[in-house]
Each structure stands twice: as structure tokens, then as C-alpha cells.
Amino acid sequence: MKLSAKLIDIANRGVLLHSADARSIRVRDGDRVQVTNVGAGKTAQAHVDTTGSLIPEGTLGVYRPLNAGLALAEGDSVEVRGADRPASLAYIKKKMDGERFTKDETFSIVKDIVDDTLSPGEVTAYVAASYIHGLDMDEVEYLTRAMVETGDQLRFSTRPIVDKHSIGGVPGNKISLLIVPIIAASGLKIPKTSSRAITGAGGTADLMEVVAPVAFSADEVQTMTEKVGGVIVWGGATNIAPADDRIITHEYPLKIDARGQMLASVMAKKLAVGADLVVIDIPVGKYTKIADIQEGRKMAREFMELGDRLNMRVECALSYGESLVGHTIGPVLEVQEALAVLEGKTEPNSLIQKSLSLAGIALEMSGKAAPGQGFSMAEDLLKSGKALDKFKQIIEIQGGDAGVTSESLTAGEHQFVVRAPQDGYVIELNNRSLITIARAAGSPLDHGAGIVVHAKKGSRVEKGDPILTLYADRAWRLQSAIEVARTLMPVVVEGMILEHIPSGRWI
Numbered sequence: 126m127k128l129s130a131k132l133i134d135i136a137n138r139g140v141l142l143h144s145a146d147a148r149s150i151r152v153r154d155g156d157r158v159q160v161t162n163v164g165a166g167k168t169a170q171a172h173v174d175t176t177g178s179l180i181p182e183g184t185l186g187v188y189r190p191l192n193a194g195l196a197l198a199e200g201d202s203v204e205v206r207g208a209d210r211p212a213s214l215a216y217i218k219k220k221m222d223g224e225r226f227t228k229d230e231t232f233s234i235v236k237d238i239v240d241d242t243l244s245p246g247e248v249t250a251y252v253a254a255s256y257i258h259g260l261d262m263d264e265v266e267y268l269t270r271a272m273v274e275t276g277d278q279l280r281f282s283t284r285p286i287v288d289k290h291s292i293g294g295v296p297g298n299k300i301s302l303l304i305v306p307i308i309a310a311s312g313l314k315i316p317k318t319s320s321r322a323i324t325g326a327g328g329t330a331d332l333m334e335v336v337a338p339v340a341f342s343a344d345e346v347q348t349m350t351e352k353v354g355g356v357i358v359w360g361g362a363t364n365i366a367p368a369d370d371r372i373i374t375h376e377y378p379l380k381i382d383a384r385g386q387m388l389a390s391v392m393a394k395k396l397a398v399g400a401d402l403v404v405i406d407i408p409v410g411k412y413t414k415i416a417d418i419q420e421g422r423k424m425a426r427e428f429m430e431l432g433d434r435l436n437m438r439v440e441c442a443l444s445y446g447e448s449l450v451g452h453t454i455g456p457v458l459e460v461q462e463a464l465a466v467l468e469g470k471t472e473p474n475s476l477i478q479k480s481l482s483l484a485g486i487a488l489e490m491s492g493k494a495a496p497g498q499g500f501s502m503a504e505d506l507l508k509s510g511k512a513l514d515k516f517k518q519i520i521e522i523q524g525g526d527a528g529v530t531s532e533s534l535t536a537g538e539h540q541f542v543v544r545a546p547q548d549g550y551v552i553e554l555n556n557r558s559l560i561t562i563a564r565a566a567g568s569p570l571d572h573g574a575g576i577v578v579h580a581k582k583g584s585r586v587e588k589g590d591p592i593l594t595l596y597a598d599r600a601w602r603l604q605s606a607i608e609v610a611r612t613l614m615p616v617v618v619e620g621m622i623l624e625h626i627p628s629g630r631w632i
């Protein structure tokens with residue numbers, strides 16, 4: 126059917142059809158159509174929304190992202206017809222039934238994700254099926270390679286390229302803000318791409334965005350790394366392993382991180398930037414992604430096996446994940462804490478030790494530091510101020526204000542202090558609940574939202590001492606966070622009665 130194009134400035138992949146036209150070509154809401162720009166001969170697939178009134182019969186509403194490929198002008202003639210279901214849907218169904226993906230099937234799904242041929246619901250089905258039935262190592266390798274091949278890749282002329290990645294899951298894990306400048310200050314190259322929050326309340330990309338833009342093309346990432354030795358950018362903006370961020374977008378609301386996808390997500394980003402040497406941080410703890418050391422070792426073996434298959438040398442560090450790293454959760458609060466350490470502050474110990482240990486492993490792997498000397502070399506780079514200088518260079522080259530200091534950043538103006546209800550020791554501090562509260566407060570999108578944890582697990586507190594301060598940029602967000610905190614009770618002080626159920630009350 127020939128229709129005339131009406132351009133609609135909405136960032137939704139798809140088209141809008143009048144219901145009468147939809148009936149004529151036998152499509153319903155959510156079906157696919159093939160759209161051809163008759164004049165330019167360009168074709169694309171799109172999902173259909175129908176309307177009885179928003180556009181007249183005889184017109185096709187074309188949303189902005191679809192038109193990037195079709196290059197239509199207002200009123201241009203378009204040919205529209207019902208399109209077949211992509212083959213990827215049958216492969217996703219196979220995984221739902223517990224079967225394995227082949228290499229070609231994986232590539233087809235990843236390509237359809239990148240091309241937006243799959244609808245958000247279909248990508249969620251893919252993520253959920255992989256989460257429930259898992260991926261074996263061959264499937265993980267196919268996925269990793271497909272993610273890399275459907276995006277841009279960096280090619281540096283000098284080696285080695287070093288990289289670091291955390292599987293996340295522990296709140297407050299701002300270590301990349303220290304590790305990247307330390308590694309770059311040693312003279313090595315570290316083109317660090319990060320995700321935004323996946324299961325947490327602030328991923329490294331969300332944090333870095335507080336001090337500098339994080340959206341760059343692959344070419345820009347390469348040029349900036351060549352100039353200053355390192356960057357901290359958002360993988361989702363780069364077209365480096367572009368499927369990764371689209372998959373993560375569907376994991377975020379469910380707070381899941383499907384194991385096989387996690388391995389592929391991390392290693393695709395490393396392979397695509399041309400990393401030779403990779404350090405992986407695997408936080409282990411009751412409320413993290415990895416509950417115990419055995420599981421952590423298994424995960425480390427999987428990363429190392431995948432590294433072998435992809436020709437990258439991988440070393441893993443199982444890190445303490447029972448408690449948050451440092452004392453802060455949420456973009457501004459975390460950047461403040463990391464910057465303060467770069468500026469010379471000598472605590473929090475958990476943040477400094479963890480960052481220096483991981484940086485030390487990378488320095489030893491590269492041969493910059495002699496075996497056993499990595500930690501102290503990293504410490505020298507931090508204490509001498511060279512890491513701070515490097516961080517400022519990274520901020521500047523990414524277009525941020527290099528004059529930023531820990532003092533110049535301000536967290537959310539709305540605050541609420543949670544105090545100890547009695548004397549005692551903090552015997553429970555639930556990571557997952559802290560993340561839920563920080564998200565309720567608006568983190569990571571509201572940069573000023575988050576939590577400062579004054580008393581970590583094991584601390585002695587007296588009645589009335591502050592245990593947590595909740596921060597929010599908006600008053601209603603603070604109220605939500607307070608309500609969530611009341612329900613979840615993320616902190617338990619020894620001897621606290623969690624709830625009194627009086628006699629006669631039905632439970």
C-alpha cells in the first residue's frame with residue numbers, strides 16, 4: 126500500500142498507522158511492517174502502533190529513529206506491507222524450551238538487537254530465557270564475538286592495552302575512578318568503557334558523567350586514549366559492542382544480570398577495545414551477584430577460559446562484597462569520595478585497598494611492576510598526586526571541568542538521617558536493600574541522590590548516632606526512599622526488635 130510520510134519527532138523505533146490502513150494491509154498493533162522510501166529505494170522494518178485519530182488515513186507516521194535509515198522528507202511516498210517475523214524469534218523460543226543456541230543463531234539475534242528488528246518485549250524474552258536456561262561456554266563465546274562484530278573496534282598501534290572490569294553487584298564500587306588514572310599514570314593505555322548501573326544504583330558511566338561527558342564514538346575513544354593514556358566512557362554510546370547496552374537496558378528493571386550475558390558483556394567490551402591484559406573484579410558476598418568463594422572461583426575460571434578463547438590474558442580478583450565499598454552510594458557522593466582519595470585523603474580503607482590491589486595486578490601483568498611490587502607502585506602513583514593529575518587530564522579531554530574538586534561537588538539538597546535506635550553493634554547491612562533505597566531516592570539518574578553509610582557492619586553505635594544519610598535531588602524522591610527504608614530495614618543494630626506481633630494478631 127502506498128502512503129504519504131508524516132515525520133514524528135518521537136524516539137521510538139516504529140511507525141504509526143491509521144487503524145483503517147492497518148486493517149487494509151492486515152496488520153495489528155505490535156506487528157511488523159516493511160517500509161520503503163519509494164524515491165530513495167531505502168527499506169527498513171518497523172513495529173506498528175495504530176491510531177484512530179492522531180494521523181489521517183493515507184499517511185504513515187514515521188518515528189525519528191526509523192527515519193535515520195529511511196531518510197524520508199515530510200510527504201514523501203512510502204510503500205508499506207506486512208513483514209515476516211524475523212528468524213531470531215524462533216531461536217529465542219528454542220532457548221525458552223531449554224535448547225542451545227548455535228553460532229549463526231546467536232549472530233542473528235545480536236544483529237536483530239542492534240538493528241532494532243526485535244521489539245523491547247522480544248529482547249526481554251531473550252534475556253529472560255538466557256537467564257533461566259543459561260549459556261554454555263561455546264554460546265558465551267558466540268555471543269561475545271557477535272557483540273564485537275556488530276560494532277566498531279579500536280586498533281592501537283602500541284601494546285599492551287590494559288583493561289579492568291568489575292562484574293558489579295556491590296554498592297559503592299567506584300574503584301574504576303581510581304584504577305584507570307593510576308594505570309594511565311604509569312604510562313600504560315587503558316581505554317575503559319563502562320556500563321551504566323545494571324543491578325546497582327550507579328554504574329561507572331553514571332559516576333563519570335558527574336564530572337565529564339561520557340558519550341563518544343569509537344574513534345574519539347581511541348584518539349583520547351592515545352593522547353592521555355586513558356578514558357572512562359559509556360559503552361552504550363560508543364557503538365563498541367552496541368548490543369551490550371541494549372541487553373543491559375532490559376536487565377536493569379528486573380535487577381538481573383544473566384550469567385552468560387554478563388561474561389559476554391564484559392569480555393566483548395574488552396575484546397572490542399583491543400585489550401591484551403584484563404583484570405576482573407568479582408565481588409563475593411551474601412547480597413551480591415556471587416554468594417560465596419566457590420562460586421567466585423567458578424566465575425573466575427569462566428572468565429579466564431573465555432579470555433583464552435579470545436586471546437586475552439585475564440586475571441581475576443575475588444573481592445570482599447559483604448559490605449559496600451567506601452561509605453557512599455550514588456553518582457555525586459561516590460565521585461566525591463573517589464576524588465577525595467585522589468586528592469590525598471587516606472580513607473576509606475576499603476576503597477583504597479581494593480583499588481590499589483586491582484591496579485597492582487594490572488601493573489604486574491604488564492611488566493611495569495616487578496612481581497609482588499604492583500600494589501606499592503600503584504600506591505606511589507596515588508600518593509604522589511600523579512593519579513589525580515591523570516584523572517584531571519581524562520576529565521579535560523572528555524570535555525569536563527578539570528578544576529573540579531571533591532569539595533566543589535554537591536549532593537542532593539533533600540536529606541534524611543537514619544539514627545541508631547539503641548546502643549549496640551551494626552550486625553546487618555543489606556547491600557540489596559541499600560541499592561533499592563538509593564534507586565528510590567532517584568539514583569543514578571538524579572546525580573545527587575544516594576546514601577552515605579556512617580556505620581558499616583561491625584561498627585559500634587550509640588543510641589541516636591547517625592547510621593545512614595539519605596540524599597535526594599527532589600523532595601518526593603526523598604519521601605519514597607524513607608518509605609522504602611522503613612519497609613526494608615537495611616540496617617540491624619544488635620538487639621533490635623524487628624517487629625512486635627501482639628497476641629491475637631493473625632500472621
Ligand SMILES: O=P(O)(O)OC[C@H]1O[C@H](OP(=O)(O)O)[C@H](O)[C@@H]1O
Pocket residue numbers: 289290291292293294295301318319320321322323324325326327328329330382
Ligand atoms: O550495577 P551493577 O550490576 O552493580 O554493576 C555495573 C557496573 O559494574 C561495572 O563496572 P566497571 O565498568 O568495571 O567500573 C559495569 O561497567 C557497571 O558500571
Ligand SMILES: O=c1cc[nH]c(=O)[nH]1
Pocket residue numbers: 291292293319320323373382386387388390391
Ligand atoms: O559490564 C558489565 C558488568 C556486569 N555485568 C554486565 O552484564 N556487564
